[in-house]
Amino acid sequence: xxxxxxxxxxxxxxxxxxxxxxxxxxxxxxxxxxxxxxxxxxxxxxxxxxxxxxxxxxxxxxxxxxxxxxxxxxxxxxxxxxxxxxxxxxxxxxxxxxxxxxxxxxxxxxxxxxxxxxxxxxxxxxxxxxxxxxxxxxxxxxxxxxxxxxxxxxxxxxxxxxxxxxxxxxxxxxxxxxxxxxxxxxxxxxxxxxxxxxxxxxxxxxxxxxxxxxxxxxxxxxxxxxxxxxxxxxxxxxx
Amino acid sequence: xxxxxxxxxxxxxxxxxxxxxxxxxxxxxxxxxxxxxxxxxxxxxxxxxxxxxxxxxxxxxxxxxxxxxxxxxxxxxxxxxxxxxxxxxxxxxxxxxxxxxxxxxxxxxxxxxxxxxxxxxxxxxxxxxxxxxxxxxxxxxxxxxxxxxxxxxxxxxxxxxxxxxxxxxxxxxxxxxxxxxxxxxxxxxxxxxxxxxxxxxxxxxxxxxxxxxxxxxxxxxxxxxxxxxxxxxxxxxxxxxxxxxxxxxxxxxxxxxxxxxxxxxxxxxxxxxxxxxxxxxxxxxxxxxxxxxxxxxxxxxxxxxxxxxxxxxxxxxxxxxxxxxxxxxxxxxxxxxxxxxxxxxxxxxxxxxxxxxxxxxxxxxxxxxxx
Numbered sequence: 001x002x003x004x005x006x007x008x009x010x011x012x013x014x015x016x017x018x019x020x021x022x023x024x025x026x027x028x029x030x031x032x033x034x035x036x037x038x039x040x041x042x043x044x045x046x047x048x049x050x051x052x053x054x055x056x057x058x059x060x061x062x063x064x065x066x067x068x069x070x071x072x073x074x075x076x077x078x079x080x081x082x083x084x085x086x087x088x089x090x091x092x093x094x095x096x097x098x099x100x101x102x103x104x105x106x107x108x109x110x111x112x113x114x115x116x117x118x119x120x121x122x123x124x125x126x127x128x129x130x131x132x133x134x135x136x137x138x139x140x141x142x143x144x145x146x147x148x149x150x151x152x153x154x155x156x157x158x159x160x161x162x163x164x165x166x167x168x169x170x171x172x173x174x175x176x177x178x179x180x181x182x183x184x185x186x187x188x189x190x191x192x193x194x195x196x197x198x199x200x201x202x203x204x205x206x207x208x209x210x211x212x213x214x215x216x217x218x219x220x221x222x223x224x225x226x227x228x229x230x231x232x233x234x235x236x237x238x239x
Numbered sequence: 240x241x242x243x244x245x246x247x248x249x250x251x252x253x254x255x256x257x258x259x260x261x262x263x264x265x266x267x268x269x270x271x272x273x274x275x276x277x278x279x280x281x282x283x284x285x286x287x288x289x290x291x292x293x294x295x296x297x298x299x300x301x302x303x304x305x306x307x308x309x310x311x312x313x314x315x316x317x318x319x320x321x322x323x324x325x326x327x328x329x330x331x332x333x334x335x336x337x338x339x340x341x342x343x344x345x346x347x348x349x350x351x352x353x354x355x356x357x358x359x360x361x362x363x364x365x366x367x368x369x370x371x372x373x374x375x376x377x378x379x380x381x382x383x384x385x386x387x388x389x390x391x392x393x394x395x396x397x398x399x400x401x402x403x404x405x406x407x408x409x410x411x412x413x414x415x416x417x418x419x420x421x422x423x424x425x426x427x428x429x430x431x432x433x434x435x436x437x438x439x440x441x442x443x444x445x446x447x448x449x450x451x452x453x454x455x456x457x458x459x460x461x462x463x464x465x466x467x468x469x470x471x472x473x474x475x476x477x478x479x480x481x482x483x484x485x486x487x488x489x490x491x492x493x494x495x496x497x498x499x500x501x502x503x504x505x506x507x508x509x510x511x512x513x514x515x516x517x518x519x520x521x522x523x524x525x526x527x528x529x530x531x532x533x534x535x536x537x538x539x540x541x542x543x544x545x546x547x548x549x550x551x552x553x554x555x556x557x558x559x560x561x562x563x564x565x566x567x568x569x570x571x572x573x574x575x576x577x578x579x580x581x582x583x584x585x586x587x588x589x590x591x592x593x594x595x596x597x598x599x600x601x602x603x604x605x606x607x608x609x610x
Contacts, residue, residue, distance in 0.1 A: 081341045106456030108440065108449045109468040112433045121409060122468055123460055130286075131460075139339075142287055149416030151286050151409070166458040188457045193433055 001047050002215035002222065005059050005068035008036050008050035012202060015094045016069045023226050043225055045218035054078075056205075061085045063209030066219070073099050073177060073200035077137045086205040087231040095202030097177040099137055101144075101195035104166060105188050112194050113148045116173070120152040123172070134158035134171035137197070141175040144197045163187040212237035246603055251349055254606070255331050255599035258351045258374060262329035265370055267353055270328040272313035274335075278303035281312060284553065284583065294337050306335035310352050311553070311577065312584065315592065318356055319585040325357035328594075344569060345600075352574075354594030356581075361522055363593050364557040364576060365529030371561065371572050371595055372535060378605045380561040380571055384499065385546025386526075387411065388556040388576070389506065389519045393492055396515020397485055399424060400478050402471060414548050421489060426480030438476050441469050488513050495544040499527055502542040526557060553580040557593060563605060571605070572597045 006027065007013045017027045026041040027048055038048035049065055056070035057078040069092065079085050103110050110119050120131040131153045135141045138155055145153065156171050163183050165171040177200060178184055184191065212219065213236040223230050230237060263269065279302070281289050293308040307313070310330050318326055331351045338346055353370065357363040372382065394407045403424050410416040422428035430438075441449070446466035450456055456465075480486075488509055495502060506520045527537045547558030556576030563571055574595020582589035 080339045084341055104457050104460070106450050106453045106462070107460065107465060108446065108453055109437070109465050109472060111437050112431070114431070114434070115437070118406070119460070119464075119468060121406075122471075123464065126464060126467075127459070130283075138290075142291060146288055146291075149410060149413045149419075151413070153287060154282065155287055155290075169459055172458050172460050188455050 001045055002067065002218035003047045003049050003065040003210075004040070005049045005051045005056045005065035005070075006038070007053040007056070007069065012053055012069075012095055013050075015202065016092070019092050019094070020226075025222065025225050043218060043221045045215075046222060057082075057086075060205055060207040061209060063207050063211065066207055066210040066212065066215045067222075068205050068207070069202055070205065071095055071097070071200045072203045073097070073137065073140065073198050075203070075205060076198060077140045080139075085209065086207055087233060088203060089206045089231045090204040090226070090228055092202040092204060095200070097179045097200050099140060099175065099177050099197040099200060100191045101133070101141075101173065101175050101197065102163075102178075102184050102189040102191050103173050105185075105190045107190075110192070112192060113145075113150055116192060117148075117150040117152070120150065124152045130154040131173060132156045132171040133173045133175055134162050134165040135175035136160075136162070137175060137177075140197055148194075163189060206231040206234055208234060210234075246600060246607065250607075251600045251603055254603035255349045255351050258597055258599055258602065259329055259331040261374055262351070262353045262370075265327070265353070267327040267329035270314055270317055270330050272307065272310050272317070272330060272332070274307050274333070275304045276307055276313060277301065278305045280316075280584075281305055281308070284312065284580070291339055292337055294335050307333075308336060309334055310350060310596070311354070311580070311594070314352075314354055314594075315577075315581055315584050318354075318590075318592075319581065319588065322356065324590060325355070325359075327356075328352075328354045349599050350596045351599055352594060352596040354592060356590050356592050358591055360556070360576070360578075360591045360593070361525035362529050363591070364526045365533050365535070367574060367593050367595055368530060368557075368559050369533035369535055371559070371574070371597065374597070375561050375572060375602070378563075378571070378602070380563060380605075381541070383541055383543065383546050383560050383562060385543050385548075385558045386519070386523055386556060387547060387554055387558060389516060389523060390492060390544060390548075391555060392516045392519035393489055393513060396513050397481060397489070399481055400475070402475060403478065412548055414545065418493075421486070424481050425483075425486035425489075427486070430476075438472065441473055446470065484512060492544050495542075497542060499530075499537040499540040499542040501538075502544070503527060522556075547575055553577045555579045559595065563601065568601060569598070571601045 006016050020027050024042050027038060029038045031037045036050040038050050040046040040048050051059060053070045054074060056068040057075050059065045060068045061079050075082050075086060110116055123131045133153050134156050136159050158165050162174050162176040164187060165174060212234045216237050219237055278295055294306040296304050298304050314328055333347050334350050335347045338344060355363040355367055394404055397404060407417060407420055410420060446469035450462050450465055456462060497505060503524055510517050510520055530537055547554050554575035554577055558575035560570040560573035572595055576593040578591045581592050
């Protein structure tokens with residue numbers, strides 16, 4: 001049996017169902033409207049597991065699901081050495097969102113990461129504390145800023161309404177996902193010209209830790225339906 | 240995650256205690272440190288990067304705490320809180336390092352350390368290095384030394400604005416960023432297009448008018464903060480590039496690698512071109528004399544002016560490490576001078592300080608491989 005983890009609600013679930021449906025793999029919810037159970041038709045031996053999109057990285061890393069659909073941003077943020085824990089099998093072409101760094105539009109002196117670093121140094125000197133960056137993507141943001149030599153900042157956790165933190169004086173800068181930039185503009189924020197951390201989209205991932213021997217046959221059948229080559233480097237999957 | 244495969248914790252502790260006893264015999268007083276440290280102090284010193292390297296936990300009352308990533312901060316704090324001067328301290332215990340990669344290094348391991356708080360700086364540098372060299376003398380290790388103080392003195396001595404010097408000094412521990420700044424200040428890299436566009440926009444009106452035109456200003460960074468940086472940017476755009484001989488000297492210094500005595504001769508050769516590094520070179524010379532007096536052959540001792548620039552950003556003078564032949568192994572011992580750190584933690588008071596740590600797990604492993 002091959003277990004595939006799919007987001008349990010909302011547009012991400014609907015679009016995932018559409019994507020598989022268009023390739024002859026029908027995913028459907030079963031039971032009552034509020035019951036999280038589902039089924040897969042069109043390929044034998046595939047079991048649908050409905051999960052929160054945020055938990056799918058962890059389930060893939062643990063090998064409790066063989067395949068999973070989630071945002072490429074969540075995989076990179078939640079898993080250390082993500083590409084050694086999961087294989088990126090197929091980009092699904094929806095759920096596009098960019099993880100970006102944004103600062104107040106009134107910061108006419110700040111356009112690049114270089115400027116951000118200099119502003120952070122001056123802010124610390126003037127205010128006696130580090131410039132706060134609100135985000136829920138701690139690993140991605142820290143690695144990005146370290147790689148670009150930005151110092152004198154502090155990450156503060158924000159699990160939602162991140163664009164409001166600057167106005168609410170709990171942060172000076174934000175790092176968050178945006179698709180159209182509307183919410184950023186409405187909150188008087190602008191994206192740094194080199195502030196794109198990761199262009200995210202819904203992606204089908206394969207776990208490197210799952211037991212592929214029990215799932216080798218359904219994997220081949222599914223790959224044939226989806227017209228995809230087998231994901232490389234899955235122990236036992238080729239048997 | 241075995242740090243030292245094949246070695247029991249008891250064997251590592253026995254080695255640690257042997258090294259610790261040698262530090263006590265050298266005149267050190269034993270000092271203890273908490274394992275749970277307030278995160279705030281470490282974050283302020285090392286920046287957000289420390290979160291990627293230390294375990295952070297939360298206490299309902301005390302807030303964020305970190306599992307001790309090294310002993311330097313608690314030992315300096317203990318000394319500043321009431322130690323007599325001069326002082327020598329030794330410590331032994333576990334440190335904890337978060338590993339963000341699948342096959343990372345040890346998550347916890349023993350350290351044994353020796354720290355000297357003494358105003359006779361070159362002599363103290365030599366004391367620490369010679370003590371470590373003596374304890375490790377029977378092992379096949381390669382010593383490496385450097386002196387971040389020379390590089391800092393060279394930056395301070397450049398004929399350019401204080402602002403440019405401060406920018407270089409701030410990034411001295413981030414070699415890539417430092418190099419990019421230096422290339423720009425030396426005129427070797429063109430002004431980036433984004434910066435040129437920004438300067439053109441800033442030239443259009445006063446900063447205050449530009450901020451007002453950009454819509455409501457949100458957040459704590461004020462219009463005054465923005466105007467100050469805008470003025471600084473405009474001013475900086477007028478600053479001429481570093482004079483070619485000065486820039487060449489700094490590039491030369493960054494890549495200087497030679498046996499210590501030869502490095503000293505080379506530095507003395509270039510000192511007339513950059514007189515500001517004179518005192519730092521004399522400190523280096525005094526350290527070499529003190530090392531010779533302790534039996535270290537400085538004609539063969541390797542020296543790299545950039546050594547230690549990528550480790551935790553508090554060393555600001557002499558730095559050293561002892562490395563095993565296997566490049567996959569972390570340094571068996573490392574240390575250096577951190578005068579500025581004592582000033583930050585001492586809230587106005589400071590004392591020259593130098594010290595280092597040994598990893599008894601690695602020492603025991605190498606020693607075991609020898610017999």
